[in-house]
Amino acid sequence: MSLPTESIQKPQFSAAAQAEIDRICQQYPADRRKSAMLPVLHIAQSEFGGWVAPEVQDLVAEVLGVKPIEVYEVSTFYTMFNLKPVGKHVLEICRTGPCQLRGSDELTLELERITGAKVGEGPSADGLFTLKEVECLAACGFAPVVQVREKYYEQLDTEESVDAMLSELRTMVHRPALPWEQTGRPNAVANN
Secondary structure (H helix, E strand, C coil): CCCCCCCCCCCCHHHHHHHHHHHHHHCCCHHHHHHHHHHHHHHHHCCCCCCCHHHHHHHHHHHHHHCCHHHHHHHHCCCCCCCCCCEEEEEEEEHHHHHHCCCHHHHHHHHHHHHHCCCCCCCCCCEEEEEEEECCCCCCCCCCCEEEECCEEECCCCHHHHHHHHHHCCCCCCCCCCCHHCCCCHHHCCCC
């Protein structure tokens, strides 16, 4: 008896993403392509639904000419890379001292209640939100703070401010444009 075989499609970067990866890799000597790993992982995460599945990490390894374990070591070390599926919006809640003093623990509980997502678990039932606690976001004077992609939502210590943030996020119809789709400029420049 033979088991049915499914054709598993290997992930591939879009032409625009591949062009951005090529541009980034040109900044390094040919024998140092591994140096481009962080920006390439960011591109991969943006391209493939907000997370880097093992197959996507393998693609990054192939593109950079490194062993897959080298990519796994980096993606599991840095918390900015999601290793499991996430919602459309990943709400990174600062959990360090100043934010805790201004109510980040209460904010986390309130966001769990409103969105239905739980910190450290998968996305909310509607697929919109993933909650993630992170270390200092360097905005202590505006605590409590939540980061969603490159945008900070500050002083989330009132019901109105939390509702305004969630309302803005819920009304986003399309995924945000990827930096190389907007301007072709490096991420840090394109998003500011």
